[in-house]
Amino acid sequence: MAILVAAGRGLRAGSAIPKQFRPLGGMPLLALSLRPFAACDEIRQMILVVPDPEEARRQLSKWLPSRLPIDFVRGGETRQASTGAGLEAAAGASLVLVHDGVRPFITPELIRRVLSGAAEHGAAVPLLPVQETLKKVGPEGRVLGTAPRGEFALAQTPQGFRREILEAALNRAGSEGYEGTDEAELVERLGRPVARVEGLRENIKITTPEDFLLAEVLLTRGRGEVTVNMRIGIGYDVHPLVPGRKLVLGGVEIPHPCGPAGHSDGDLVCHAATDALLGAAGLSDIGQLFPDSDLAFRNASSLDLLARGWARIREAGFSLGNLDLVVVAEEPILSPHIEAMREKIAGTLGCEPGQIGIKGKRGEGLGFEGRREGMAAHAVALLVPGAEVRKT
Ligand code: MG
Numbered sequence: 001m002a003i004l005v006a007a008g009r010g011l012r013a014g015s016a017i018p019k020q021f022r023p024l025g026g027m028p029l030l031a032l033s034l035r036p037f038a039a040c041d042e043i044r045q046m047i048l049v050v051p052d053p054e055e056a057r058r059q060l061s062k063w064l065p066s067r068l069p070i071d072f073v074r075g076g077e078t079r080q081a082s083t084g085a086g087l088e089a090a091a092g093a094s095l096v097l098v099h100d101g102v103r104p105f106i107t108p109e110l111i112r113r114v115l116s117g118a119a120e121h122g123a124a125v126p127l128l129p130v131q132e133t134l135k136k137v138g139p140e141g142r143v144l145g146t147a148p149r150g151e152f153a154l155a156q157t158p159q160g161f162r163r164e165i166l167e168a169a170l171n172r173a174g175s176e177g178y179e180g181t182d183e184a185e186l187v188e189r190l191g192r193p194v195a196r197v198e199g200l201r202e203n204i205k206i207t208t209p210e211d212f213l214l215a216e217v218l219l220t221r222g223r224g225e226v227t228v229n230m231r232i233g234i235g236y237d238v239h240p241l242v243p244g245r246k247l248v249l250g251g252v253e254i255p256h257p258c259g260p261a262g263h264s265d266g267d268l269v270c271h272a273a274t275d276a277l278l279g280a281a282g283l284s285d286i287g288q289l290f291p292d293s294d295l296a297f298r299n300a301s302s303l304d305l306l307a308r309g310w311a312r313i314r315e316a317g318f319s320l321g322n323l324d325l326v327v328v329a330e331e332p333i334l335s336p337h338i339e340a341m342r343e344k345i346a347g348t349l350g351c352e353p354g355q356i357g358i359k360g361k362r363g364e365g366l367g368f369e370g371r372r373e374g375m376a377a378h379a380v381a382l383l384v385p386g387a388e389v390r391k392t
Helices: 029-039 053-063 079-089 109-123 163-176 183-189 209-220 268-281 301-316 337-349
Strands: 003-006 046-050 069-073 095-100 123-129 134-137 143-147 153-155 160-161 195-198 231-245 259-262 318-328 354-359 375-387
Touching: 003 079, 029 046, 029 053, 029 095, 029 109, 046 053, 046 079, 046 354, 053 069, 069 079, 079 095, 079 163, 095 109, 095 163, 109 123, 109 160, 109 195, 123 183, 160 163, 160 183, 163 183, 231 268, 268 301, 268 318, 268 337, 268 375, 301 318, 301 337, 318 337, 337 354
Parallel strands: 003 046, 003 095, 046 069, 123 195, 318 354
Antiparallel strands: 095 160, 123 153, 123 160, 134 143, 231 259, 231 375, 318 375
């Protein structure tokens, strides 16, 4: 049995979303923290302690492991109260692990070390040696001395306990009004032994924006990627031209005697762009998201469809590297409209026009484009994980 404590509002990392739900590598951080437990056969049930159980289940639904039953429990005002709520829901478990929801880099090996330490000694905690020199600091920030760092260690989670020991420790602390900084501390206060197991340096607690950046780098390590987890996508669209239809390309209306036939406004530039972006994010395509059969999308502005697709991609945790397009049309000449199209698309994606490339290409009399029967657009998109790094 493992309890993931993730009930904090967690706004320290500089975002309106609690940090345990912020995207990391394309999924919510908390979903990433679940995975090592799901990969561990010894764990047969999990309890997620969250601010809002219904909302959390909705946000994580796509990433919940099928093997493992997961209960969502509402957290309390403090870390200790949240652990208590989780433990209450963990009826029947004899060994309990308590883990910070914002430590996604644990491994099944570490989980097993803690489990066997707890089974043997009643309580076990992963510790790391202190590598930096440890200073004692006075109230005014003056250094008062140097601590013998060999006598200290850094505590991580998961921490493991025999159920009755954790229960007694929480009860004692509760009745004395004591707030500890981890569960092991409460067991120490009972005078019960807490065993040391070897911690894991990469098992970082993700708290600040810098931690998120470091975490992105840790995620790509071992995949042989030089860059930070970039994703590429391709898109293509073609529409026949019919007389009397408006010609809208990249959200810009261009005077012309004919325009693309289609269910929506037929803006093939937006359609190809949307597909390239969705493809890069590993999501479905424009036809599935906005089906022709849905009357709501009849004559829809394709710039709107692009915006809606983009919102999904942002939710999945990506931001734009760049988007590049080629529009193949015999006429009209597109160059006078390219700047306006770039600006429209950049506005829709919330990026700089410099991240959008659009080139017009004539069909040179060849093929359906050359015969003026239709127009085509090709797109490639590059996405990067996480919030965009913008120049201010
Ligand atoms: Mg289309």
